[in-house]
Amino acid sequence: MEDLDQVIALCTSLRGIFxxxxxxxxxxxxxxxxxYASILLQQSLDKFGGCETVIRGGDGDLDGGAADxxxxxxxxxxxxxxxxxxxMFVADITADQFEVGRQSWRAMA
Known part of the structure; x- marks a missing residue:
């Protein structure tokens, strides 16, 4: 789990930068x-965190997104x-825009 601590540290730092x-x-x-936040996060985790990441989601109409x-x-x-x-992990440094758990970012293993 030590490398997940590095992911968490990078997410925290990138949230502040963003x-x-x-x-x-x-x-x-x-x-x-x-x-925009996901692009910054994905590029940074790959380059500085030694991760392999992909951006997921969509516009909510035709190609995914999130459902309430x-x-x-x-x-x-x-x-x-x-x-x-x-x-495996999921990271979202803009999750606080939703009313579900007002954290500034989330990383889930």
Whole structure:
């Protein structure tokens, strides 16, 4: 699980960097920025974390996304990957835009 700790550390760091980017752009929150955040996260985890990752999700209409508990689809993107030792994870540094558990990011193994 040591390499998953590195994934968590990178997610925490990248969340801070991404928030500073949004603030410099006069944006107040992460709503609507999940694809950009996922690109930053995916590239960074692969390059600096020794991971193999892919961006998942979609626009909510025709090609995936996320569904709420009522079954309504909406656009959203996140990162899924394998750590250096093969531990699977899901990471989302914009998950707090949803009312389910207001964490600033999530990594699930």
């Amino acid at each position: 928030m500073r980017i949004l603030q410099a752009s006069d944006l107040d929150d992460v709503s609507g920025s999940c694809l 508990p009522s079954g309504n689809w909406f656009g959203h993107y996140w990162v899924e990957g394998l750590s250096g030792s093969g531990t």
